[in-house]
Amino acid sequence: MKYWDxxxxxxxxxxxxxxxxxxxxxxxxxxxxxxxxxxxxxxKHGIKPEDIRTVKDISKLPFTVKQDLRDTYPYxxxxxxxxxxxxxxxxxxxxxxxxxxxxxxxDINIWAExxxxxxxxAGAEAKDFVHVSYGYGLFTGGMGIHYGTxxxxxxxxxxxxxxxxxxxxxxxxxxxxxxxxxPSYALFMAETINEMGIDKNTLKLKAGVFGAEPWTENMRKxxxxxLGIKAxxxxxxxxIMGPGVAxxxxxxxxxxxxxxxxxxxxxxxxxxxxxxxxxxxxLVFTCITKEALPLIRYLTKDIAxxxxxxxxxxxxxxxxxxxxxxxxxxxIIRGVNVFPSQIESVLLDIKNITPHYQIIVDRxxxxxxxxxxxxxxxxxxxxxxxxxxxxxxxxxxxxxxxxGIAATIKLVExxxxxxxxxxxxxxxxxxxxx
Amino acid sequence: MIMKQISVFVENKRGRLAEITEVLAKNNIDIxxxxxxxxxxxxxxxxxxxxxxxxxxxxxxxxxxxxxxxVIGIGIDDKxxxxxxxxxxxYSEAISVEYMYAFISRSEKTAYVILRVENNExxxxxxxxxxxxxMQSQDI
Numbered sequence: 001m002k003y004w005d006x007x008x009x010x011x012x013x014x015x016x017x018x019x020x021x022x023x024x025x026x027x028x029x030x031x032x033x034x035x036x037x038x039x040x041x042x043x044k045h046g047i048k049p050e051d052i053r054t055v056k057d058i059s060k061l062p063f064t065v066k067q068d069l070r071d072t073y074p075y076x077x078x079x080x081x082x083x084x085x086x087x088x089x090x091x092x093x094x095x096x097x098x099x100x101x102x103x104x105x106x107d108i109n110i111w112a113e114x115x116x117x118x119x120x121x122a123g124a125e126a127k128d129f130v131h132v133s134y135g136y137g138l139f140t141g142g143m144g145i146h147y148g149t150x151x152x153x154x155x156x157x158x159x160x161x162x163x164x165x166x167x168x169x170x171x172x173x174x175x176x177x178x179x180x181x182x183p184s185y186a187l188f189m190a191e192t193i194n195e196m197g198i199d200k201n202t203l204k205l206k207a208g209v210f211g212a213e214p215w216t217e218n219m220r221k222x223x224x225x226x227l228g229i230k231a232x233x234x235x236x237x238x239x240i241m242g243p244g245v246a247x248x249x250x251x252x253x254x255x256x257x258x259x260x261x262x263x264x265x266x267x268x269x270x271x272x273x274x275x276x277x278x279x280x281x282x283l284v285f286t287c288i289t290k291e292a293l294p295l296i297r298y299l300t301k302d303i304a305x306x307x308x309x310x311x312x313x314x315x316x317x318x319x320x321x322x323x324x325x326x327x328x329x330x331x332i333i334r335g336v337n338v339f340p341s342q343i344e345s346v347l348l349d350i351k352n353i354t355p356h357y358q359i360i361v362d363r364x365x366x367x368x369x370x371x372x373x374x375x376x377x378x379x380x381x382x383x384x385x386x387x388x389x390x391x392x393x394x395x396x397x398x399x400x401x402x403x404g405i406a407a408t409i410k411l412v413e414x415x416x417x418x419x420x421x422x423x424x425x426x427x428x429x430x431x432x433x434x
Numbered sequence: 435m436i437m438k439q440i441s442v443f444v445e446n447k448r449g450r451l452a453e454i455t456e457v458l459a460k461n462n463i464d465i466x467x468x469x470x471x472x473x474x475x476x477x478x479x480x481x482x483x484x485x486x487x488x489x490x491x492x493x494x495x496x497x498x499x500x501x502x503x504x505v506i507g508i509g510i511d512d513k514x515x516x517x518x519x520x521x522x523x524x525y526s527e528a529i530s531v532e533y534m535y536a537f538i539s540r541s542e543k544t545a546y547v548i549l550r551v552e553n554n555e556x557x558x559x560x561x562x563x564x565x566x567x568x569m570q571s572q573d574i
Binding site: 378379380381382383384388389411413414 | 533
């Protein structure tokens with residue numbers, strides 16, 4: 001099977017736009033009437049729901065940013081009664097307040113449909129065994145792919161993350177044929193398979209759907225060679241839905257956006273002007289079918305390019321390039337979103353250290369590592385190694401409890417972290433992901 | 435008598451010890467005893483000097499993390515078993531030693547030991563009552 005939903009995936013542009021126009025106008029009315037935040041925002045911009053009739057009118061609408069979700073934490077942007085909300089997820093690690101997202105039964109149904117499209121495009125069928133090594137829990141990765149797997153009637157193996165050797169044992173015994181995880185974890189698995197002395201050709205793996213972090217074409221080649229599979233990219237973000245907002249087809253040169261549910265735009269992050277096809281800018285999404293949390297022109301901070309050129313796979317859905325960077329300073333470390341400001345606020349709460357720090361991100365054996373150098377003040381009271389190590393442990397635990405990932409902490413001498421004019425060079429990312 | 439020891443945090447980078455000793459020398463600070471506790475990434479240089487307050491001031495001004503710790507110094511017989519006797523005394527009174535370092539004194543037949551213990555007054559009392567000589571700053 002080539003498409004999951006051929007009618008939509010190959011729909012003529014005019015038909016698709018008519019559907020988008022209708023759904024957009026309904027959504028705008030819906031948020032205006034049900035979400036006080038949007039009523040106020042639209043009123044402030046002098047926009048009435050009836051002003052939005054076609055997809056072309058979308059540029060009249062104001063933007064939504066992540067901070068709006070935090071300011072209305074937890075359910076302030078929900079457009080439906082909580083009785084109708086059947087699921088909650090949350091974005092990984094933020095300062096104090098996570099970004100909470102919700103789904104109605106219909107939202108979950110749509111989510112399963114779009115991940116079903118992604119899995120089908122990667123060659124998954126009912127007879128396949130889909131090994132899901134994304135995390136299950138508040139993170140959207142695991143359950144998002146899981147429901148799509150069941151939708152196409154393939155067999156889901158909810159392996160979740162960690163315990164790699166056991167995962168590989170499961171792959172051998174259960175006959176996993178499609179692997180879903182972060183691309184760096186796929187490489188780590190490939191290495192572990194090799195170390196365990198297992199011939200990759202004895203595994204049934206044939207394809208993988210990898211996302212939740214940026215990855216390069218070189219990484220794709222490496223994964224494909226080391227696991228003997230085809231590697232497909234998948235894109236998503238919890239605010240919009242989770243994995244499946246866009247997915248790669250057999251052409252492996254960009255991801256088709258599920259435009260019947262999300263309208264994409266590319267804008268200049270500085271001027272907020274809409275940019276034409278082929279120009280790099282910040283991706284913006286408007287949800288047009290979601291009931292629980294339909295966000296209007298949500299700024300993703302991901303930098304990408306859109307193209308409406310005809311795809312050889314036959315799909316007419318617009319394609320986005322892999323994200324080429326961020327318009328903010330967010331890092332994705334082992335699939336977790338990390339802002340330097342979160343680390344800074346943890347450090348500010350710890351006694352006896354200075355707020356001078358440097359974050360060093362690296363990739364060792366295909367796993368991301370986070371190292372934080374922290375300057376000690378000149379009057380820090382200690383005279384034993386134990387006291388320095390205890391302080392490092394204290395910082396390590398505080399960081400881990402906020403971010404949910406482990407960091408190596410190294411205390412350094414005062415005034416040794418380079419000061420620069422203006423914006424400090426807080427992050428050294430040695431991974432070359434883009 | 436309780437003595438002031440200064441501790442300097444030193445990253446394992448080439449030339450750091452040279453810089454510290456240089457700045458002390460320039461300011462006429464006399465190092466009487468020292469030890470280094472080292473790990474893979476850093477070391478802690480502990481010093482007994484003739485003018486600890488001044489040493490702290492100049493090292494801080496030079497951007498080093500430096501602190502003062504109160505330690506005690508004792509004189510022991512410079513012969514086999516001299517240190518063992520002192521340790522036995524502390525052990526019998528359940529006083530544990532966090533760290534210590536020793537050096538030979540200028541006067542004959544006596545070795546000096548710097549001790550870092552939890553309760554200095556208690557340790558001094560116990561050692562004195564067992565005949566150990568507690569050093570004054572000017573002794574070293």
